[in-house]
Amino acid sequence: MYERGKTRVRDTYLAILGEVSREREKIVQKCETLEGRLNKLQAQLEKKESIIKELETHAYEDPLTHAYNRRMLEKDLIAQADLKKRNFGYEYTLLIFDVEKFKAINEQHGHATGDSLLCYLKQYWTKILRPSDKLYRWGGDEFVIVLPNTTAQTTSSVLQRLSTEVNLSDILSEARSCEKIQIGLHLDIKEGTDDGVALYHALGTFLDSAKHKS
Numbered sequence: 001m002y003e004r005g006k007t008r009v010r011d012t013y014l015a016i017l018g019e020v021s022r023e024r025e026k027i028v029q030k031c032e033t034l035e036g037r038l039n040k041l042q043a044q045l046e047k048k049e050s051i052i053k054e055l056e057t058h059a060y061e062d063p064l065t066h067a068y069n070r071r072m073l074e075k076d077l078i079a080q081a082d083l084k085k086r087n088f089g090y091e092y093t094l095l096i097f098d099v100e101k102f103k104a105i106n107e108q109h110g111h112a113t114g115d116s117l118l119c120y121l122k123q124y125w126t127k128i129l130r131p132s133d134k135l136y137r138w139g140g141d142e143f144v145i146v147l148p149n150t151t152a153q154t155t156s157s158v159l160q161r162l163s164t165e166v167n168l169s170d171i172l173s174e175a176r177s178c179e180k181i182q183i184g185l186h187l188d189i190k191e192g193t194d195d196g197v198a199l200y201h202a203l204g205t206f207l208d209s210a211k212h213k214s
Contacts, residue, residue, distance in 0.1 A: 062137040064115060065122040073136040074200045076146055081196030083148075092192035093152050094199075095145040096207065097162070100184035102141040115143075116171040121164075121183065128161045142207055150190045159187065186210075 060072035066074075080092045099105075099121070114161040118141060125135055129145065130191050136144045147155060188206070193199045 021039065027171040054072060061098065065119050065137050067122050067126075067135045067143070069136065070136075073138075073144060073146070073203075074196070076134060077192075077200050077203075080148060080192055081194050084192060084194045090149065091151045092157055093147045093150045093190065094190040094203070095147065095155065095158065095162075095187065096138075096190065096203065097143055097145075098186040098210075099141040102188060113171065117166065120166060120171045124164060125162065129158070133158075136167035138207055142204040144203070146192075152191055155189060162187070 060068055060075070062069045084090050084092065102114065102117075105117065118137075122135065122137070122143075125143075125145070129135065130147075130150050134146045136146070138144055145158070147158065152212075163185055166183055190199075190203070
């Protein structure tokens with residue numbers, strides 16, 4: 001009688017252990033399934049974030065020269081204006097310029113050469129600017145540079161280096177010409193204001209007016 005009782009207790013105990021073990025395996029499997037789903041969702045999220053980042057890059061970048069575009073300029077002018085509002089004495093400056101005789105270069109050497117020249121100049125200008133400075137292509141051969149924490153009186157060192165001499169063989173896919181072009185600039189300087197939106201629209205009006213006069 002005693003032995004049979006012990007046997008029943010042992011069998012019951014083993015049955016409970018077996019059930020617990022099976023439930024444990026089910027839980028482990030569910031956890032592994034959930035972990036797999038979580039990893040998959042994480043991978044999808046990272047992929048979407050990468051796509052969003054790439055789209056944002058394209059949204060704020062000029063497709064030809066890879067300088068920043070007008071959309072980024074408006075965004076940055078608002079940010080600079082906000083800094084000027086919140087920080088007494090903070091100044092920033094805009095350099096607005098286009099390439100002299102660019103139309104003649106296009107007509108003489110072709111639009112592909114003109115495009116290559118703009119890309120070449122963008123790289124050249126980027127190298128001479130400070131890391132905090134930003135270069136934007138407004139359109140055509142029109143560019144804008146925003147110089148943070150700078151006044152119009154302290155831009156002379158930048159202005160002296162913007163113009164350069166370009167050997168056409170440096171920008172043509174085939175070295176068909178050794179002709180050198182002196183790149184001059186039609187330049188205007190504007191002091192930053194504490195209203196970035198108004199400044200952006202005034203800049204557009206100014207550039208449109210300058211285009212019609214040329």
